[in-house]
Amino acid sequence: MKTEEMITRLAEGLRPVRRMPSPPVMLALWTLLAASVIGLAALVFGTREGLDRPMTRFDMMHSLAALLTALLAGLAAFELALPDRDRRWAWLPLPAIGLWLGTMGVGCVGELVRLGAEGIRFHVSWPCLQFIIGLGLPMAGLMLWLTRHAAWIRPGPVAGFGALSAAAFASIGLTLVHPTFGPLMVLAWHGVAVLAVTGLAALFGPRLAWRVPA
Amino acid sequence: MSHAQPLCLMLAPGQVARDARDLRWSTLMAAAQEGDGAAYATLLAECLPFLRAICRARLRDAAEAEDAVQDALLTLHRVRHTYDPARPFRPWVAAIAERRALDRLRRRGRQVARETLLDDAAELGAEGEAEERLAACQLREAVGELPQAQRTALQLTKIEQLSLQEASARSGMSIGALKVATHRALHSLRRRLTGGAP
Known part of the structure; x- marks a missing residue:
């Protein structure tokens, strides 16, 4: 055809x-949706004990960094989903991710110094993994739907940042529902779960997005 | 982007003309978003040389470049709701054309790599390869004898492996017509290549 x-x-x-x-309006919509999903999860699973007590410095920094990551990764995903936006939007969430990992790293070192290597018991936190992946994947799916037009533009980075935002929101939700085990366990299992959600979405998200009409 | 830049970086007198044209395209696109088909047709026709310049800068093969232009037009059509008339139109449409041209370039690169591997294999086992070539030649001949609609359907759905929606948008055939044409094409080829009457 000509x-x-x-x-x-x-x-x-x-x-x-x-x-x-x-993109800022889309981010506001996404944040509202994510907050509703987390609120619903808190209603279903119940909030953890001691939620009314003031947060520790570590928990506060960790939650703030996670929130910043969720918001900035979300904004990067919405910007990168548009054809004419600069690819340097991808750099935006990196400082927040660094801060998130940094707070956990500092917490880990503090815990090691306080308890010593023998004092740390390594165990698999299934509830932690299940919660972040169980909540993060459907939220990542929602994000993929919101950015479905990116399938023809930058499917990989958009799916990756969108899922990172979803997983970071799910991680915040977890701190409302599940008691934390200390920085090392938080780093290990939050990190693994967030990585799993982000990796799965970056890998399979573009293929799914191609099937959804823009 | 580097190939599109020389088109954008014009001298001062051109700058005024470019801005006026961008504004016009932006207005036409806003009208197209409202459903104005005439404005859309005008916009796409006016953009065509710009899209061709971008794709031809990336792809040396003229036919391949024209396919990339068509891909870009289809993408533009699918994502037309993402254009914000408050922003310049040209970078938006240029980014789409760049992406489609790069996709074609990558696909072409992979194809060339595969063809090179086959050429290497030919030197090692010419006999088996000759049979394959003959079969390929017969297949190509049989495909060439199919009616145009069946050939198009086969090309889009089986060779390029587009979804039915994409194939329909590309060819202008309905999904039902595509399905029937593909089925008939496969049936004809099977009969012809297994020795049955065509």
């Missing part, structure tokens, strides 16, 4: 489209 003929066909019976809101 290109000119294709143009005629595309223009024939053209339907109006709803213009996409700007």
Whole structure:
């Protein structure tokens, strides 16, 4: 088919489209959706004991860094999903991710100094993994749907940052529901779960997104 | 992006013209988003040389470049709701064309790599390869004798492995017509290559 003929066909019976809101508006919508999902999870699973007590310095820093990661990774995903946006948006969430890992790293060192290597018992936290992956994957799916138009633009990075945002929100949700075991366990299992959600979405997200009409 | 830049970096007198044109394209796109088909057709026709320049800068093969232009038009159509009329139109459409041209370039690179591997294998076992070539030649001939609609359906759905929606958008055939044409094409080829009457 000739290109000119294709143009005629595309223009024939053209339907109006709803213009996409700007990335900050999409981020606000996404944050609202994520907060609703976390709130629902807290209602279903119940909040952990001692939630009314003031947070420790570590928990506060960890939650703040996770929130910052969730928001900035979300914004990067919405920006990168648009054709004309600079690819340097991908750098935006990196300081927050660094801060998130940094707070956990500092907490780990503190715990090692306090308890010594023998004092640390390594165990698999299944509830932690299940919660972040169980909540993070459907939320990542929701994010993929919100950024489905990126399938034709930058599917991999958008799916990756979108899922990172979802997993970071799920990690915040976990701190409301599940008692923490100390920085080392938090680092290990939050990290593994967030990595799993982000990796799965980056790998399979683009393939799924291709199947969804923009 | 580097190939698109020379088109954007014009001298001062051109700057005014470019801005006016960008504004016009932006207005036409906003109208297209409202469902104005005539504005859309005008916009795409006016953009066509720009899209061709981007794709031809990336792809040396003229036919391949034209395919990339068509891919870009289809992408533009699918994501037309993502354009914000408050922003310049040209970077938006250029980014789409760049991406489609790069996709074609990568696909072409993979194809060339595969062809090179086959050439190497040919030197090692020419006899088996000759049979394969003959079969390929017969297949190509049989495909060439199919009616145009069946050939297009086969090319898009089985060779390029596009989804039915994509194949339909590309060819202008309905999904039902594509399914029937593909089925008939496969049936004809099977009969022809297994020795049955065509």
